[in-house]
Amino acid sequence: MSVSTPELPAAIGVDLGGTKIEATLFGSDMTARDTRRRPTPRESYADLLGALEDEVSRLRHKSGVTDLPVGIGLPGLVDAQSGVSVCANLVADGHALARDLTARIGGRVVVANDCKCFALSEACGGAGAGRARVFGLILGTGLGGGLCQDGKLVLGLNGLPGEIGHVALPAHLVARHDLPLVVCGCGRTGCMETLVSGTGMARLAKALTGRERGGPEIAAAPDEPENARILHVWSALAAELLHSLQLHIDPDCIVLGGGLSNIAGLESRLADALKAAALPSVRLPEIVKPAFGDSSGGRGAALLSLQPNERDMP
Ligand SMILES: [Zn+2]
The missing domain is CATH 3.30.420.40 (ATPase, nucleotide binding domain)
Structure with missing residues (x-):
């Protein structure tokens, strides 16, 4: 081009x-x-x-x-x-x-x-520029993304690569925190999107504390004890998603987008959580904010x- x-x-x-x-x-x-x-x-x-x-x-x-x-x-x-x-x-x-x-x-x-x-925009001249394998991860109303290899989208048989919101929630965390399994917009039950997207974080807050609250309220006071617990569990769930992403796609770089990406320090919070969830001794992808938003x-x-x-x- x-x-x-x-x-x-x-x-x-x-x-x-x-x-x-x-x-x-x-x-x-x-x-x-x-x-x-x-x-x-x-x-x-x-x-x-x-x-x-x-x-x-x-x-x-x-x-x-x-x-x-x-x-x-x-x-x-x-x-x-x-x-x-x-x-x-x-x-x-x-x-x-x-x-x-x-x-x-x-x-x-x-x-x-x-x-x-x-994902394509951030891979071409954006926050993922110069990286061979870039995953754009949207944490917004929904949870989705896209994969670029050498500045081109990977399309697959159906156009599905990146539809990771519909990966199943990890059973061990659902059991440990007694999390709800609800029907997702895709028709399946217990998708990552139901607790890890922006609207999912509000549902997670309700499940953990009895009161629904959105990302901006949580981000405004991340050290308040209930908010800290919500962020801790959310990060553990998101880390399982990134771990799956790494096993399947192994990107060099993950560019965050969507409303939750505005939470201060989210990229380092996710990097720490992925380090704890990933296989030992693997290289970890760079996790960055978007250049173009x-x-x-x-x-x-x-x-x-x-x-x-x-x-x-x-
Ligand atoms: Zn789904």
């Missing part, structure tokens, strides 16, 4: 969320040149396609390049082969968005899970639209 001529437009990145669409024009140095937000249409798929067409057309017109490539990141699974999305909070659910938008606007359109866009979704989607096809739609 060429990143040497900042004055030239390179790609459009769209962060397609449940409540807002943010479309950004990136120069070839991958800095934002123009960006605009609008509410996400929720009534019909045709309205959503129309809104995306409007935003892309405006930015293509501004860039002077009528077929500028477009990358879209959305909160859901995108099948690696059919391009069909599973995204409960969007009217794109069940549709092949890249195919349908391409039919309206032409040029290259790619659609990917937003956690994977985050909330803007990584659109940036990663734009980067994806510039990469050669492996399978077009992760």
